[in-house]
Amino acid sequence: MTAHPTSSSSLRRVAVAGASGRMGHMLIEAVRQSGDCQLAGALDMAGSSAIGADASAFLGAPSGVPIVSDLREGLKNAQVLIDFTRPEGTMAHLAVCRELGVQLVIGTTGFSDAQKAEIAAAAKDVAILFAPNMSVGVNVTLKLLEMAAKAMSTGYDIEIIEAHHRHKVDAPSGTALKMGEVIADALGRDLKQCAVYGREGVTGERDPSTIGFATIRGGDIVGDHTVLFAGTGERIEISHKSSSRAGYAQGSLRAVRFLADKRAGLFDMFDVLDLR
Incomplete structure (x- = not known):
């Protein structure tokens, strides 16, 4: 993907959950290659061997963003969190994002009806894009x-x-x-x-x-x-x-851009792609 010149003030500051996983790596690479997004945080589970490592070290190009397990530390500089983890992890992230006013792009699957209701409730306070597939x-x-x-x-x-x-x-x-x-x-x-x-x-x-x-x-x-x-x-x-998770990553960035001017509300990829 070709990066386009942009000022640092116009960059969307993105945090990635599950930063050391396969999808996390794909998301971090997509953010780093984009011309309008900046990696601002990286989260992983406490006890992960990746904690403390540079989030983009796997690319051979350090970002200066360490992988952390402390949610508030990992989200303090972020405008939006992309989350493709597990339901229990996403729900923990949801609570802190709601508290801090950080937007959410949720690609996690396997939620219960009660958990989906919690996501909808949180969307009254912060903009959330929730879709089972970002492609x-x-x-x-x-x-x-x-x-x-x-x-x-x-x-x-x-x-x-x-x-x-x-x-x-x-x-x-x-x-x-x-x-x-x-x-x-x-x-x-x-x-x-x-x-x-x-x-x-x-x-x-x-x-x-x-x-x-x-x-x-x-x-x-x-x-x-x-x-x-x-x-x-x-x-x-x-x-x-x-054939690759790249499509999910690029769709997630489109979701990040879509949320840029949204203060609150629950959206999905049909909204992003104008498919209503």
């Missing part, structure tokens, strides 16, 4: 799924198949669930009432009102999602496949 391509795919579901509301069985690396701890993926929600909303259904997450044994014939999910875990798959609309005599498949 521009995935969010365009969600829009295509909305259109497809409306056009194929009858006569088509809908199945969502997702595949991720062996280290992913939640299933189905947040992206797969979001796809299900978008489709269910377009059909006037409640995903909680029509989702089927597993099949085994004598299940009987498929209920045409259901939306099925299948989960694959293995290797280093970054993230593959396919939605199958199976009708009589034809099948339509809408797929998105990630």
Whole structure:
């Protein structure tokens, strides 16, 4: 990505949670390569071997920003925190960001309904962009799924198949669930009432009102999602496949830029990409 000249006063000051992880490294690299963002903080869990190290040392270009576990220390110079960690970590970050007035870009998945309600409550005080997938391509795919579901509301069985690396701890993926929600909303259904997450044994014939999910875990798959609309005599498949986390990082920076003039409110990538 080509960096464009800009004054230091116009740079968005960004902190990154999970700074020593794979996604953290991708986010830090994206921030460092951007022309309008500056790395202002780096967080990791207490006890991590990365604590105290320079956040961008892995790039061979020190940033002068140490990785810390103290949230207030890590956020003191930041305007916005990008968080792709675990629900319990994100909720701890949320409380401190709300207290300090630091905006949040949340890409973490696996939240409970109660935790989602807490995020919505915090958005009354600080601007939050919350999306299960920051990829521009995935969010365009969600829009295509909305259109497809409306056009194929009858006569088509809908199945969502997702595949991720062996280290992913939640299933189905947040992206797969979001796809299900978008489709269910377009059909006037409640995903909680029509989702089927597993099949085994004598299940009987498929209920045409259901939306099925299948989960694959293995290797280093970054993230593959396919939605199958199976009708009589034809099948339509809408797929998105990630070969790198770079798309998530670049989408996150678009989210950071979108929040620049927002004082409070809960937003998602449809807002960023004007897909409403």
